[in-house]
Amino acid sequence: MDISIEDERWVDVDFEALSSKAITGALLHQGIDADECDLSVLACDDARIADLNAEFRGKPTPTNVLSWPAEDLAADSPGAVPAKPEPDFTGEIVLGDIAIAWETCVREAKEQGKSMHDHVTHLIVHGLLHLLGYDHIRDADATSMERLEVEILGKLGIDDPYNVEHAP
Template identity: 40%
Template sequence: MSTILDYQLASEFSPIPSEAEVQKWVEAVLQHQGLTKQEITVRIVDAEEGQALNHDYRQKDYPTNVLSFPFEAPPQVDMPFLGDLVICAQVVAKEAQEQNKELMHHWAHMVIHGTLHLLGFDHIEAEEAEEMETIEVAILNQLGIDDPY
């Protein structure tokens, strides 16, 4: 494994993916994008922390599924740190149930989605969204997971 994963568990919600599963999903994204030797933090939180972060950083007063905080090193510093993902366990579980998806498949999608955000992908414009979704579906397919869209 060439990815350094800082897996932070700040939730007692269950079930959540194992560190090995998260590592596999992150590495699937990096491999798809031709990257190696990267570092990423994935923090699993409860709704309270997720809501506070969403409020502080996006001015939205509710918990969301995944927040991405890309790391921007100064120009003279070469660091392979992508940034931080914060994933709210309760929101992911609720979405999976509402959308009739297997819970761990939805977790995989959220980790992949967030990691792509750290790599600079976005879905604000329709063309960007289509590109990002196409990449997500391809990576999920490689993992044996159906198209979430």
């Protein structure tokens, strides 16, 4: 796991430990050994993620998290489980890249009445699930992905981020 911190504000939330715990927990939940995986996480600011969003998605605005899967593992049928990633010829499971933006995460955590730690953990898990072929474009896929996020976050000691009763 390669973690790059471009914006030093991420150091204040111990981003390396937080992202490592989120990724390891999510992979373990999926029956995948984190030590066999190759992925990178970029902790940046809104300006950098806006550039990335413009370059790769044609949307020149900041967003909370972006993911670039190394391969398309998505299921063909709505709500179905994606294909499990397989090791390459070196024995590594190459998953892809995730980027997360400081200002957007801070703003969203505040707006949603969540701790920065819990919100960022959720977004890292969300980004990792995209690398594993999950998506939320089709309703059945969104339901499946959200259910999985809640299960993983629960194992990490984090409340259901979709529970609107706890929202401000």
